[in-house]
Structures are given as C-alpha cells and as structure tokens.
Amino acid sequence: MREKFAALVVAVLSVFMFTPAATAAGDTAPYGTAKVDMHTKMQGINTVFDVNLKNPARLSAVYAVAKNVMNETHAKVIFVFHGKEQIAFANKNQEQYSDIMKKMAELKHEGVDFKFCNNAMKGNGLAPEDMNGLVTVVPAGYPELAYWQTQGYKYLYLSAE
DSSP, rough: OHHHHHHHHHHHHHHHHHOOOGSSSTOTTTTTOOOOOOOTTTTOOOOOOOOOOOOOOHHHHHHHHHHHHHHOSSSSSSEEOOOOGGGGGGGGGGGTTTHHHHHHHHHHHHHEEEEEEEHHHHTTTTTTGGBBBEEEEEEEHHHHHHHHHHTTTEEEEEEOO
C-alpha cells in the first residue's frame, strides 16, 4: 500500500516538475497563440440569411453582418425575415425606425434583398400593403430559404438577441 502511495506521489510530482515553463503562473498564453488564415477564397459566395429577431431594434446587427459579408464575398446577399424585425419595415412605424431604415435602404441600394415571410407577417398583425418598398413578401420563410439553397446560396443563421 505504501509503495503504491509513494509511486502516486512520484508520478504527481513529476508532472509538475516536467511541465513546461509556458504554463507557469502569470503566463498569458499557456496554449500558444492563434494561427492566422486570411484567405481570399471567399469571393463569389452567395449567402441567404435566416433571420428571426425578437426585437426590431436589433436590425443594426443585420446591417453590420451584411456589410461584413459583402465586403468579404463580393456576392449576393439575401435576408429572409420571419420575426418581430418585420415591424420596423411597416410604413406606420417609419418614424420610430427611421435611422435603421436608412441603413436598410443603403443595403437595398447595394443589392441586398429582403424577403418577408407572409405567414410571420400575419402573426405580427401586418399585411403586404402595410410594408415599405424595401421588402418582397414571399409565401413562407422556410421554403424560401430552401429555394435559395437549391440555387447555390449558402445558408447562414443570424441571431442577434
């Protein structure tokens, strides 16, 4: 029994004795540093985003993501909206969401498409005639996402809670 305990103590002590200095207390990079891969092979990747926000004010995240993706891919970007973010595009809410709508108009001008699930619009108490001209209303969001994937678009989910 004593021999097993002594062997255990030696094993534990040897782990500490032979541990590299990089893991010493106070070291800020015990796992090394990140590799960098700034590849440029993302050109031409069309993307379709699945967006279902609980808060219309989070549309600023959509703007930031769109700008980033377009900058990297130089390709087509589509957003399929089926959440509370639809409320911001309603004509009756233009004053309340005017700042973010200016950004959405900028994206539209740059070629981004905004597809709105008609089913979700009904759930949000909206109809196609309530919406501003930045959007295209489609029958249903999930089949719309599937359609664009069959056209070669890469699916991405955007969560900005």
